[in-house]
Amino acid sequence: MPLTAHSEPSPAEPAKMDPELVELAQQVFDLARSGNATMLAAVVEKGVPPNLRNDKGDSLVMLASYHGHVDAVRVLLERGADPDLRNDNGQTPIAGAAFKGFDAVIETLLAHGADVEGASPDGRTALMIAAMFNRTPIMELLIAHGANPNARDANGVSALDAAGRMGAGDAQAHLKALGGA
Numbered sequence: 178m179p180l181t182a183h184s185e186p187s188p189a190e191p192a193k194m195d196p197e198l199v200e201l202a203q204q205v206f207d208l209a210r211s212g213n214a215t216m217l218a219a220v221v222e223k224g225v226p227p228n229l230r231n232d233k234g235d236s237l238v239m240l241a242s243y244h245g246h247v248d249a250v251r252v253l254l255e256r257g258a259d260p261d262l263r264n265d266n267g268q269t270p271i272a273g274a275a276f277k278g279f280d281a282v283i284e285t286l287l288a289h290g291a292d293v294e295g296a297s298p299d300g301r302t303a304l305m306i307a308a309m310f311n312r313t314p315i316m317e318l319l320i321a322h323g324a325n326p327n328a329r330d331a332n333g334v335s336a337l338d339a340a341g342r343m344g345a346g347d348a349q350a351h352l353k354a355l356g357g358a
Contacts, residue, residue, distance in 0.1 A: 190286035212246025234265030242270035260291035267298040275303040300330035308336035313344035
């Protein structure tokens with residue numbers, strides 16, 4: 178039985194989502210993936226939670242960040258979305274943007290209070306991810322905003338180590354010049 182405004186599921190009966198509501202939520206997630214900032218602003222202003230998350234825990238900001246949509250990220254953040262909301266894997270929007278190479282998204286997240294050092298459960302930071310993929314402009318941006326080039330993940334791996342493992346020569350050189358360990 179679908180939930181209505183007047184019903185509560187019993188402890189033995191899991192709540193079932195109204196199929197129309199599920200379809201609407203999917204459309205909102207698609208707006209974030211496609212970067213439709215105007216429509217995202219409209220649906221949030223109509224009551225869609227700015228921190229709406231999908232079945233993988235990806236928030237609207239995570240989806241917009243991962244797909245490089247600066248305006249959509251900005252619109253969501255200006256309407257109260259959390260710039261650090263992790264998905265079910267513990268990944269942050271800033272890490273997703275670093276992985277994909279979207280420096281303008283990272284700048285927007287940082288301007289709206291994202292934690293530059295926000296690490297995944299294994300301790301990996303956005304700087305480590307940027308170093309792994311030889312994204313030196315993103316590394317410079319993150320370091321300029323306080324990222325620690327000597328931080329280590331749960332396995333003791335630093336950004337320099339991560340760059341070395343991936344053969345990211347430019348990243349290695351940049352981190353060595355900073356005195357990275």
